[in-house]
Amino acid sequence: MNAVDTPSPEPRRCAVCDARAPLVLFRQTFEAVPGVSALSGYDVVTCERCGFAYADGIPTQSTFDRYYREASKYEYHQRDGQESPYDSARMEVIADLVVPLIPRRDAAVIDIGCASGRLLYLLRERGFGDVTGLDPSPGCAAAAERLYGVRVVQGDFGHFPPFDRAFDVAILVGVLEHVRDLDTAMRQLASTMAPDGVVYVEVPDALEFWRWPNAPFQDFSIEHINFFSPRSLANLFARYGFETVFCEQNSRQQAYRTVMSNVSAAFQKRPGGTPTLIPDEDTRSALTRYVQQCTAEEESIRSQIDRIVDSRQSIIVWGVGTNATRLLTTTRLANANITCFVDSNSKYHGKSVAGRRVESPDVLRSGSEPVLVLSRVFQQEISEQVRALSGPDREILTLYRLD
Secondary structure, eight states: OOSOOOOOSSOOOOTTTOOOOEEEEEEEEOOOOTTTOSOSEEEEEEETTTOOEEEESOOOHHHHHHHHHHSOGGGOGGGTTOOOHHHHHHHHHHHHHHGGGOOSTTOOEEEETOTTOHHHHHHHHTTOOOEEEEESOHHHHHHHHHHHOOOEEEOBTTBOOOOSSOEEEEEEESOGGGOSOHHHHHHHHHHHEEEEEEEEEEEOOGGGGGGSOOSTTTTSOSSOOEEOOHHHHHHHHHHTTEEEEEEEEEEEEEETTEEEEEEEEEEEEOTTOOOOOOOOOSHHHHHHHHHHHHHHHHHHHHHHHHHHHHHTOOEEEEOOSHHHHHHHHHSSGGGSOEEEEEOSOGGGTTOEETTEEEEOGGGGGSOOOOEEEOOSTTHHHHHHHHHHHHOTTSOEEESOOOO
16 A cells, blocks of 8 residues: 555535535544555534535545555454454344345345454344345455355445346445445445345444543544434435435444444435435534543543653553554654554554554563553453463553543
């Protein structure tokens, strides 16, 4: 992968109403990982016409396609491709929601962005044999075949390889928030579906970011570039000829002591109708509340990092994701006495962040420097990995209370 691309010269148009009327709410920044990162920051905006929130000033879709092919974190290197127990439990819940939407046992089902293929495996276990996965990552495709015997076609959402039939049910769980060119993706999705096909969708719920504890500004992540509410999601599907079957807000446990806001919805293909766009009047105020809350919470994080920097103690930093790369640009973290960074994603190994090399977790089998864990979502899991590699006496520094 090349270094970070420059933002597209064409600003994004609203994917819901096609307007170019952004109201800037917040500027997000990241320390780039040369050769891996897809971007180094963006403006969080809401559309003045319809209220949809999205990231503006970002690279083209091809940059993101390459990133998910070459640097996917959903290959779960630290677990040999296996999803976490929390993801497994979440997939069980989703499978039970999808089953009533499948019209018959021989219906053709496709899971777009299927990662390890666990959800398709669960549907097959429930008696639906015609299941296909689509994922940009060759590692995910290989893991799905190895772990679950699920057929996964490698391809980008919006640029499907040709299939030999239309699909009765499509699943997009944690996908639409990642897609820059929603117009191309939605048009291809509509053309891939059977005449009365149903799409099941899950996306993070922008109205509820403020409600669930996470690292400050974590929901404005490196990968998430669309911020949906139930209304804006329904508006998007209506634009492309889909009628709402149901649309609800809920929450899903993502990791230890971490719950993710969520919109679950199903839409049925109904071509020929006139879409009704109902403006989203809630997202801007909800995200404003989220920004204010994160700004206040980050003061504590900043103070902890200042103490680490001022101590001049040598440390190893675990993590080069959203929170780590953001803190490198918004706090004094880059001035700390960092020996190296560590990350489970092998695509980062050998790269450089803020002038320090990214190493495999195996580097912790020797040495004695304290390890600073920057991820809140995976703080517990990473701490357990550190102890497994280093023993119980290795000092682990954390920034978040999870009790």
